[in-house]
Amino acid sequence: MYVCLCLGVTSRTVAEAVAAGATTANAVAEACGAGSECARCRRSVRAIIDAAAAEPGSTEPRPG
Amino acid sequence: MNIAEVYRHSMVIASDYRIPDPSRVWPLLERRKDGLADMGAHHVLIYRSLTEPGRVLVMIGVRSREPVVDLLRSRVFFDWFDAVGVEDIPAVFAGEIIDRYELIEAAPDDPPGVLVSGIVSVDNAAWLISELHSAKPTFRDAGVRKVWVFQAFDDSREVMILQEIDNADNARRWIRQHDEAAAWMADTGVGVYPPLFIGEFVQMLRINGEQ
Secondary structure, eight states: OEEETTTTEEHHHHHHHHHTTOOSHHHHHHHHOTTSSSOTTHHHHHHHHHHHHHSTTOOSOOOO | OOHHHHHTTSEEEEEEEEOSOGGGHHHHHHHTHHHHHHTTEEEEEEEEESSSTTEEEEEEEEOOSSOHHHHHTSHHHHHHHHHHTOSSOOOBEEEEEEEEEESSOOOTTSOOOEEEEEEEEOSOHHHHHHHHHHTHHHHHHTTEEEEEEEEESSOTTEEEEEEEESOHHHHHHHHHSOOGGGGGGGGTTSTTSOOOEEEEEEEEEEOTTOO
């Protein structure tokens, strides 16, 4: 799915950024641009971060 | 329902979100016909959730030579989300039809069916389609009239599956006790993917004299 309409960043690209270590919306924006323009997609970005943190075997702390 | 009009020879852009007043969707779309026509839209279908007040599913059929990314970043989408009162812009599905079939032919006087829509990531879309076909008798027994499968442009593992079910009771039953071939329904609502949508057809907007 297209998460960031401003830059055309997809959920897969965001998930890859998260898998590479981005654990906050700011870190994702820095890594792939998603949420760096109007920032109205940051809820979706956070949903991807949360889902990755909830995956079995994830070592990332769940954002609280 | 006229989903066939939306996907015919075109891409489908679908978005699912909650808004304060779903009754405003139709008049606001009407007012944006010109902008929609400029981006190549020919039909827009609107569904309203039967289970979550304020939730709508909007599917736009588009014929365009523009890359989908350019269409999505056009002002039409941002203006639209502003107008309907969506602050957090939802993730948007863009793809094309890869399979469809009809299991039960509805009689002209049958009430309109209920739409169950889900977007999921699967390991293999071709395998999913094969599973769906192998389970046709079970789907038919559950009241599933039609099935459409769309594949995303940006990720070949990502599919949007629409099922038209004969009535709301059967739709709810099917979601609770579905066949193994519909196990993907349990995977919706994870990460950026919206939860399963159960809704009714509201209206179809034809643009530029499309029939």
